[in-house]
Amino acid sequence: MDINFNDDKITEVSYDKPVKKRKWDRWIYFAILLLIIFSVLKWLISSWIFDYADGFLKQQQFDVKFTTDIRILNYNIKEDSPIKIGDTLFSYEFYDTNLRRNTLQDSLKNLVGNATFENHQAELTSQVLKKQSLVADLKKRVSFWKSEKSRKEKLVYINQITPNELANVDRSIDDLQYEITSLNADIKALNSEILKTSAINNNKNIRAKAENIVSNIKNYYVSPVNGKVDRFRVTDGQVAYKSDIITSVIRKRQFVQAYIDIGDLDEFHEGDRVAIKLPYGFNKTLTGKVRKIYSISEIKDNTVINKTIDDNKYGVVIDIVPIDGKPWEDVKISNIPVKVRKLKFT
Numbered sequence: 001m002d003i004n005f006n007d008d009k010i011t012e013v014s015y016d017k018p019v020k021k022r023k024w025d026r027w028i029y030f031a032i033l034l035l036i037i038f039s040v041l042k043w044l045i046s047s048w049i050f051d052y053a054d055g056f057l058k059q060q061q062f063d064v065k066f067t068t069d070i071r072i073l074n075y076n077i078k079e080d081s082p083i084k085i086g087d088t089l090f091s092y093e094f095y096d097t098n099l100r101r102n103t104l105q106d107s108l109k110n111l112v113g114n115a116t117f118e119n120h121q122a123e124l125t126s127q128v129l130k131k132q133s134l135v136a137d138l139k140k141r142v143s144f145w146k147s148e149k150s151r152k153e154k155l156v157y158i159n160q161i162t163p164n165e166l167a168n169v170d171r172s173i174d175d176l177q178y179e180i181t182s183l184n185a186d187i188k189a190l191n192s193e194i195l196k197t198s199a200i201n202n203n204k205n206i207r208a209k210a211e212n213i214v215s216n217i218k219n220y221y222v223s224p225v226n227g228k229v230d231r232f233r234v235t236d237g238q239v240a241y242k243s244d245i246i247t248s249v250i251r252k253r254q255f256v257q258a259y260i261d262i263g264d265l266d267e268f269h270e271g272d273r274v275a276i277k278l279p280y281g282f283n284k285t286l287t288g289k290v291r292k293i294y295s296i297s298e299i300k301d302n303t304v305i306n307k308t309i310d311d312n313k314y315g316v317v318i319d320i321v322p323i324d325g326k327p328w329e330d331v332k333i334s335n336i337p338v339k340v341r342k343l344k345f346t
Helices: 024-049 097-157 163-215 262-267
Strands: 050-064 070-075 088-094 219-222 227-229 247-261 273-277 285-299 314-322 336-343
Touching (some): 247 262
Antiparallel strands (some): 050 247, 050 336, 273 285, 273 336
16 A cells, blocks of 8 residues: 655545434323323213213302391300201391481480470570569569559548549559469460470480380390301401301202203203212212202303303203212312213213
């Protein structure tokens, strides 16, 4: 082999190291594809196999509320206590803000009215005293003129004065006596008015006191049903306004109220066995049966079943109960949305 050492041309050839291709990303893409295919197939197949309905798991409960405002005075039982019909739950008093405002206004009116009455009575008494003083003065003048009449009668008898002067004295006495009679009549009328106004004011104060006593009567609320008392939503001393739920009496009788789409009405029948899927990570499925299908459709409660409002807003109401009649022990709470599922071929 001949080697030419004089060749100045140098050729550099670079060889890239082969890169090993990744294979795990293909598996990720494949898994995503399988997941999508599985979801689509599940969606398609489940609609062929199952009928679905949205519902709400409830518990038989009696809500304690009033049509007027009340104040809770004291609870006679504790939360979660069992009670029977006729047991006293709490004591209360009526708390009507309008009534209290009117009562306050009436109290102020009574105070103002009493002050006005006292001023009026003082004025009438003052008039009576003035007239009585004037009557006493007039009686003194009558007494004087009567003595003067006796003296002038003697003078007329001895012809010292004329009978006309004696007649003037008689007229003065008559005028004074008439004035005294008028004043006595006024005094009698004033005294009568004082008595009448006093009686009216006393009766008014008696009625006001009676109304205040009636408004502060303590009332007692007794349970109309058997069950267990839930939490107290209004504490002692607080005001429960009209339609506010004070507490609830619950019974261990659970049921599901569901809405069937009108198009699926023929798929559900009374006595059908259904599965009830619980939400919120319960990861449990209950079994029940359709107890009742109602005849009148209702507007779906979209806030309850977490659905957007669409054209299919009406549904037929059905009641679902446990198969054996016992409560679902796996469920410790109520008033939660659920999903109802039923096999088509049953």
